[in-house]
Amino acid sequence: MSLSPGTKLGRYEIKSKIGEGGMGEVYRARDEKLNRDVAIKVLPPSFSENTERLHRFEQEAQAAGTLNHPNILAVYDVGTHDASPYVVAELLEGEGFRDLLSHGALPPRRAIDYATQIAHGLAAAHEKNIIHRDLKPDNLYLTKDDRVKILDFGLAKLNQPSPGVVGQTDIATRKVHTDPGTVMGTVGYMSPEQVRAGNVDHRADIFSLGAVFYEMLAGRRAFRGDSAIETLNAILKEDPPDLTTTNVNIPPALERVVWHCLEKNPERRFQSAKDVAFAIESLSGATSHTSQETVTQLSRLKPTQGWSRERLIWMSVCALLLASVAVLGFLYSTRSATESRLVRLGLSTPAKGSDPGYLTISPDGQRVVFTAANSEGKRVLWIRELDSLVAQPIASTEEATAPFWSPDSRFVGYFATQKLLRVEASGGRPQVLCDVTDDRGGSWNRDGVIVFAGAEGMYRVSAQGGTPQLITKISPQEEAHRWPSFLPDGKHFVFLADAPTTENHKIRVGSIDSQETQILFPAVSRVVYAKPGYLLYVNQSALVSVPFDADSRKTTGDPVTVVEHVAEFGSNHAFDFSASDEGTLAYHAGNPNDQLEWFDRTGKKLATVGEPSPVEVLALSPDGHSAAVGRLDADGRSSDVWLYDLSGGKVSRMTFDPRGDGSPVWSPDGTQIVFGSNRIGGGSEVDLFKKSANGVGEETLLFKSADAKYPSSWSPDGQSILFENSGALPEKTGIWILSLSNNNATPLLQSKSFDQGEGQFSTDGHFIAYTSDESGRPEVYVRRYPLTSERWQISSGGGIQPLWRGDDKELFFLTEDKKLMSVEIKGSA
Structure with a gap:
């Protein structure tokens, strides 16, 4: 029974009816205590007599009431009127997404903005273990200030974690009747696991987001058939038409992000909504709704005669999200290659909490290698092509640590089980080069010589394997020699000399032909040579660069801060940064506080x-x-x-x-x-x-x-x-x-x-x-x-x-x- 204007529900006075849905009727009302207009959803009498539906209403209020995010409808209060429960929420002014999409496809940048906001809203809900499970245009609203609001967490699943138990739900969901079967959710937007009535987690929302994102870009639904059964079958077995066939203005990178949301297997999708937001943002360099996750970034440095912060040219920046380890998209840009541009990428592994580290970019700047846990929990090498969305593990590299590249970018050297090994980046059987007593870094020159850190100092060994030769000696005032980096002549290398106290740590230059070394300057970090002539290291958590003449092996200017905070992976000064021959800098940014x-x-x-x-x-x-x-x-x-x-x-x-x-x-x-x-x-x-x-x-x-x-x-x-x-x-x-x-x-x-x-x-x-x-x-x-x-x-x-x-x-x-x-x-x- 509808409520007439003037009806009082506690301190709320009904003004007018706004609409109605499967969960109840919605009214505009006045909050007399706070003097503001609100929206009130009231459960109809037929629902209030149904225990299951009452339970659904309580679940909606409980779920939505815990959320506080600008992209989620705010819930203010709950109550009961004439035995009918009601929920009080913010009153929105604007347009529903169903009406918005009825006019056809949106411009790509507008769709990117809206999808990013939706992803951030879902991420906030997922962090509280709340899953929407019915995300669709009908449950999205665009306010007059162009902010997207997610509505109706009435199908929310309160996903309470329990050790060793796969969560199930007893919360009723909307049933869409078909001939002859019955399914859970809304046809056209539900995930394959929902169609199969299987176990559902937050990744179902990611699939639904992909379907909505597709519709925003294509102007048509991702999955549709002449009947509900045909639509469900399409969700399970078919891919939507390529977006570029419906909208030639859609960049391929954007399409890849949509496809990654719409993977049939949830294990192959983005693994969190936060990662989706990060990926979508990267497609436009957006900053208005930027995720605050720790990231790794790649930036290209333009050669200059002198080095100053003003003359540092950011040619290419790629951010690899390490906190949640998920596949991210990369920037599509029509600007000139000489302009500054931001590119964000991701490290995708199947293991949650796999903690990627030792990020190292190849000399040709085309890919990165890093270590992370595989699905069995064992740390292995992973390769991530910069023009791909997915990282691939290298087989038989268990317990890998501190990887480094061959100069032709074909092989990766690394340490595991007290051995130095090499393996083809494209995969293959690892080759043992020699036994080692430490695993704190190696460097490979063009003459096939590898320098690596050992317990007694730096060693050299052939890249084909052999007996290591000691080439530096640790002095009585030092504790270890670590993290070598070859200079352009392939003979000399820079490295970190550890001492008992941090003020006595030094960056030194060594040679593969002599045990003599020379001090360059104090530092408590690994050091990397970057073309055309800089040394990069970390000082008080900031990545700095100092001009360096590789021929005279002397610094030629003052250090300049490049990045405020760079994270350390593990210990022993293993700060996560590296540089390619083309001047691309890879680093893992992180605040130490x-x-x-x-x-x-x-x-x-x-x-x-x-x-x-x-x-x-x-x-x-x-x-x-x-x-x-x-x-x-x-x-x-x-x-x-x-x-x-x-x-x-x-x-x-x-x-x-x-x-x-x-x-x-x-x-x-x-x-x-x-x-x-x-x-x-x-x-x-x-x-x-x-x-x-x-x-x-x-x-x-x-x-x-x-x-x-x-x-x-x-x-x-x-x-x-x-x-x-x-x-x-x-x-x-x-x-x-x-x-x-x-x-x-x-x-x-x-x-x-x-x-x-x-x-x-x-x-x-x-x-x-x-x-x-x-x-x-x-x-x-x-x-x-x-x-x-x-x-x-x-x-x-x-x-x-x-x-x-x-x-x-x-x-x-x-x-x-x-x-x-x-x-x-x-x-x-």
């Missing part, structure tokens, strides 16, 4: 703690009032332990040694903190120290050995400390236990085949949670303590960083794609 924040269990941010800073690790005190934080110094190198007062906001420094201190762990009574430090042995040796938690007094050495040791948990009785121990080859990283009664340490969980770490005592001390990659990927396990043969696997599909709740009734951990999970612990096991 992190903001500590409190969140509740729903994901709502409650408060911030302190100022943004380069935080590495954090440990809460037993009473929850303080945090011990491992924090890097200003140049992003040496770390110290800092104390944060979580209630008052006071921040104080606890350790002051110029070498690295980190991995703090609290004693069970909160009076002491144990941490790791390389202040004695330097290099890879990290020893265990403790200090009073009030910061007063000296540090006390607890345990010293030649290995790297990182504390992870202090036993509830205060008598033992768990720590990770690595470096004792051939053993893998293992969990050791230190007895504080005699300061003796013994292995607790150790293997020659797989890594184990992150050991955490339960609050009662009877169990230990830890991670192990024995299955091929890190998973969380629990064992009794003292150890027995019993063991329980807690995570499935990957898990790291386990942490017990204070009463041991719950265990938290992170998934590989950075989701915080919890598992209820019942009984004594």
Whole structure:
């Protein structure tokens, strides 16, 4: 029954009827308390008598009410009138997308803008585990200020994650009757998995977005038939007509993005709406709705007589999204090749949370190689052609790290399992060149000589394989030689010489014919030679360039900042940047500062703690009032332990040694903190120290050995400390236990085949949670303590960083794609 003007629904007065849909009638109303016009959707009486439909209405309100995004209809309130529930939302002025598209295809740039906004709105919903499942023009609205709004999350699926369980939904969806069958959703826009009534996740919305995007560009539906059954069959088996056949003005790059949204197999689609937005934005260089993800960028530098920021010419910039690892599109531009232009690309892998790194562009500038986990969780080499949307793994390159190119761009050198190898970029059987003792970089010259880092210094070896020859020696004042980069003569190379303290790190020049080296300048970063004559390195997280004469091997000017923030992959100064022979620069941009924040269990941010800073690790005190934080110094190198007062906001420094201190762990009574430090042995040796938690007094050495040791948990009785121990080859990283009664340490969980770490005592001390990659990927396990043969696997599909709740009734951990999970612990096991 329709409501007449003047009807009161709580504080809302009905003004007029706007329309109606499958979920109810919509009215314009006046909010008398806030003096604003709103839209109210009221469930009709026939619906209110139906429990299922009432449930759908409640789900819509619950879903939409959690969303706050400019591209999603805002929900203000819910209530009940004469037993009919209603929802109050913002009142929109503009035009529905169905009416908009009735006039035919949109200009490509307009379609790009609208699709980008839709993708951002979906991304916001997906981050809260809400799936629309009925995205179509009828559920999209264009306001008068040209902003797209997504309507009707009435079909939303609250996709609550559950460890090891594939989510199902019991939320009713709109049924479209066909002859003879029945399907879920709206014909023409649903994904193939919806047609099959299979498991549906957020990627179904990506398919629907692709269908809407296609319709905006083509002026016709992507999938249509004479009957609903024919349309459904087209979704399952047919591809829409090429966009260029309906609109010759559509660039091929744009069409590729649409096709990637419309992949039949969800595994081959974009893996997140945020990635779709990033890809679409790149097609126009759009900045108005730009994603804030960490990106990797490629930029071409024009040769100049002198070097200044004003004369730095950005010829080509490609951004490779590393945070979520998804296929992205690249720029279509009709401008001259000499103009500045932005190109964004993506690193596509099938594994969530695969954490791509060691990005290196080929000398010819046509492709990049990087390392990332494959579908089995093993890190392998991937090749990404810059004119392709998809990266491809190179078979048989498991455990690959620190790749580098041959000068002809045909081969990739890399390190794995203490060996130096090479493999064709197009695929093939890897060839072992020699054994190695380190994996911190290599460089390949045109004469077939490879220079690489070893434990004793730099080595040279033939690119065909052979016995390595030592060509630099580490001095007593140094710790390691790393990250070589050949100069144009193919004889000399630049490299980083590590020292015990960061102020003594140096960039040096070496030669394949002599062990003599010369110092160029101080730096705490790998260095790369870039044609026609620059050295690139990182200084205080910024990528800088200094003019360099390769013949005299001297710098010829002052350094200039090229990029404000460049991310480091792993450790040992492995900043992610490289340069091609054509002057294309590849780098992974990332701000080193992190903001500590409190969140509740729903994901709502409650408060911030302190100022943004380069935080590495954090440990809460037993009473929850303080945090011990491992924090890097200003140049992003040496770390110290800092104390944060979580209630008052006071921040104080606890350790002051110029070498690295980190991995703090609290004693069970909160009076002491144990941490790791390389202040004695330097290099890879990290020893265990403790200090009073009030910061007063000296540090006390607890345990010293030649290995790297990182504390992870202090036993509830205060008598033992768990720590990770690595470096004792051939053993893998293992969990050791230190007895504080005699300061003796013994292995607790150790293997020659797989890594184990992150050991955490339960609050009662009877169990230990830890991670192990024995299955091929890190998973969380629990064992009794003292150890027995019993063991329980807690995570499935990957898990790291386990942490017990204070009463041991719950265990938290992170998934590989950075989701915080919890598992209820019942009984004594």
